[in-house]
Amino acid sequence: xxxxEYAAPRSEQEALEFLSADRGRTEVLAGGTDLLxxxxxxxxxxxxxxxxxxxxxxxxxxxxSQGLRVGAMVTLEELLDHPASAQYPAVQxxxxxxxxxxxxxxxxxxxxxxxxxxxxYFRDGHGLLAESGTAIAEGDNRYHAIFGNSGPAKFVCxxxxxxxxxxxxxxxxxxGPNAEDETVMPLEHLFRTPKHDQxxxxxxxxxxxxAQILLPPVGxxxxxxxxxxxxxxxxYPLVAAAATIVAxxxxxxxxxxxxxxxxPTPWISAEAAASIISLPVNEETAGAAGDAAVSVATPLSHNxxxxxxxxxxxxxxxxxxxxxxxxxx
Amino acid sequence: xxxxxxxxxxxxxxxxxxxxxxxxxxxxxxxxVHGPGLVAExxxxxxxxxxxxxxxxxxxxxxxxxxxxxxxxxxxALRLGLNxxxxxxxxxxxxxxxxxxxxxxxxxxxxxxxxxxxxxKPIVTVEGLGGNSTAISGEIAVGAxxxxxxxxxxxxxxxxxxxxxxxxxxxxxxxxxNPKATEAQIREGLNGNLCRCGTYANVIPAVxxxxxxxxxxS
Numbered sequence: 001x002x003x004x005e006y007a008a009p010r011s012e013q014e015a016l017e018f019l020s021a022d023r024g025r026t027e028v029l030a031g032g033t034d035l036l037x038x039x040x041x042x043x044x045x046x047x048x049x050x051x052x053x054x055x056x057x058x059x060x061x062x063x064x065s066q067g068l069r070v071g072a073m074v075t076l077e078e079l080l081d082h083p084a085s086a087q088y089p090a091v092q093x094x095x096x097x098x099x100x101x102x103x104x105x106x107x108x109x110x111x112x113x114x115x116x117x118x119x120x121y122f123r124d125g126h127g128l129l130a131e132s133g134t135a136i137a138e139g140d141n142r143y144h145a146i147f148g149n150s151g152p153a154k155f156v157c158x159x160x161x162x163x164x165x166x167x168x169x170x171x172x173x174x175x176g177p178n179a180e181d182e183t184v185m186p187l188e189h190l191f192r193t194p195k196h197d198q199x200x201x202x203x204x205x206x207x208x209x210x211a212q213i214l215l216p217p218v219g220x221x222x223x224x225x226x227x228x229x230x231x232x233x234x235x236y237p238l239v240a241a242a243a244t245i246v247a248x249x250x251x252x253x254x255x256x257x258x259x260x261x262x263x264p265t266p267w268i269s270a271e272a273a274a275s276i277i278s279l280p281v282n283e284e285t286a287g288a289a290g291d292a293a294v295s296v297a298t299p300l301s302h303n304x305x306x307x308x309x310x311x312x313x314x315x316x317x318x319x320x321x322x323x324x325x326x327x328x329x
Numbered sequence: 330x331x332x333x334x335x336x337x338x339x340x341x342x343x344x345x346x347x348x349x350x351x352x353x354x355x356x357x358x359x360x361x362v363h364g365p366g367l368v369a370e371x372x373x374x375x376x377x378x379x380x381x382x383x384x385x386x387x388x389x390x391x392x393x394x395x396x397x398x399x400x401x402x403x404x405x406a407l408r409l410g411l412n413x414x415x416x417x418x419x420x421x422x423x424x425x426x427x428x429x430x431x432x433x434x435x436x437x438x439x440x441x442x443x444x445x446x447x448x449x450k451p452i453v454t455v456e457g458l459g460g461n462s463t464a465i466s467g468e469i470a471v472g473a474x475x476x477x478x479x480x481x482x483x484x485x486x487x488x489x490x491x492x493x494x495x496x497x498x499x500x501x502x503x504x505x506x507n508p509k510a511t512e513a514q515i516r517e518g519l520n521g522n523l524c525r526c527g528t529y530a531n532v533i534p535a536v537x538x539x540x541x542x543x544x545x546x547s
Contacts, residue, residue: 003379006399006445010375029443036402036441037422049399053446077435100521101503102426105435106442234424234520
């Protein structure tokens with residue numbers, strides 16, 4: 001690691017004062033499970049690391065009639081074990097799938113959402129876009145995007161909680177150096193597809209931080225998430241899908257289906273959601289939703305296989321959200 | 330400017346924002362202000378600049394002084410500073426679980442956490458488990474070593490042994506939370522630890538035995 005100054009602010013305001021507006025000069029440290037690896041490989045080389053560990057307001061979970069308000073520094077284990085999270089099986093399944101007690105007890109919700117892509121071109125120092133995407137388009141892109149990949153960005157969003165949270169309508173509270181920088185926005189707006197090397201994959205300015213995630217009450221929505229993994233180990237999934245549905249009287253009146261590990265951002269599949277509206281959830285309709293999801297897929301040279309995995313993930317997430325057996329494991 | 334002043338509501342006269350907006354030279358000069366020993370050991374530091382500082386870590390029940398830089402990981406502090414070489418540097422990013430130690434009772438990868446972040450929290454390494462670890466190499470006196478270590482020995486749950494300390498600590502953490510775990514839960518719960526020799530076939534029965542032993546009160 002390059003030497004850096006360490007700052008441990010005690011409040012949100014103090015944390016913001018430590019952050020630089022210059023991209024890359026300061027980095028925010030949460031659980032450290034991603035940032036330390038990036039710093040060791042000199043992929044990020046900040047002059048100052050701002051730890052949020054001692055900012056008390058970021059460590060709390062508040063549950064009331066408005067839903068759940070989860071601080072960015074709440075660990076995945078704390079969120080999983082909180083009684084109020086039982087209404088969000090999609091979130092619990094996603095955390096359980098992370099399947100490493102070290103990552104669950106050390107990793108935080110804010111860090112999970114703000115972790116950097118696993119793209120091996122990025123992690124080997126070729127930059128997030130690796131020669132405007134040509135190196136990846138012509139290279140080994142087996143784990144890369146099959147949606148939203150027409151621009152230079154070919155990596156996939158690594159977050160495993162974002163699909164579930166976005167499907168549930170989560171919002172994120174972001175704070176910045178000035179009072180007017182504070183904003184509460186839909187979680188999907190935290191992510192963006194960078195168009196050039198100066199942009200990151202999050203919409204945060206360098207001196208902004210994620211403070212809380214706000215989850216609305218689940219109400220009548222069934223919700224579930226499903227990951228397709230290579231094995232039972234701690235690796236990242238190949239594709240993932242999360243679904244929330246309202247099905248009263250046997251037919252779906254509302255649906256939200258969000259895919260993970262398939263695009264530079266969490267991928268909201270309007271096609272899949274539209275296909276299931278006014279229909280009952282069963283093997284056939286859930287399978288058709290999977291087909292609808294991949295109707296707009298544009299796989300690269302080595303990841304055509306992900307198309308079929310998305311079909312399966314969408315189908316099984318929908319069946320699970322409806323409380324049905326998936327037929328697989 | 331010292332850490333205490335910085336912690337006092339940012340009224341040190343030098344804006345932290347200005348610090349970072351300044352030239353590289355100015356920033357470097359400022360960063361050199363804090364030398365070794367300036368960090369009060371009794372309180373958690375608010376700002377620690379580049380360079381060595383002496384901190385106190387609570388390791389295996391003892392308060393131990395160790396010199397660290399901000400970039401020093403807990404694993405480096407344990408292995409290089411305190412000569413506790415049980416936790417292993419297997420993966421850069423903690424994905425192997427080889428550096429697992431308990432921090433405040435929770436399993437963490439010591440190579441993905443800064444030593445500075447561990448001040449004031451009890452740290453337990455494999456060396457801190459009950460009994461004398463050298464007993465493993467000789468006659469095994471029942472009760473002299475930790476039940477998890479004993480089960481690993483009884484089941485020959487090590488091959489090259491490099492992953493074993495991390496595995497043992499992961500088992501300690503897992504069983505503390507799941508004392509009645511089933512075999513399936515044990516397999517799932519230990520997913521964060523990898524063994525390239527493939528000793529899982531012996532590790533899992535060892536852990537099952539620990540659960541049974543606890544149930545039988547032995």
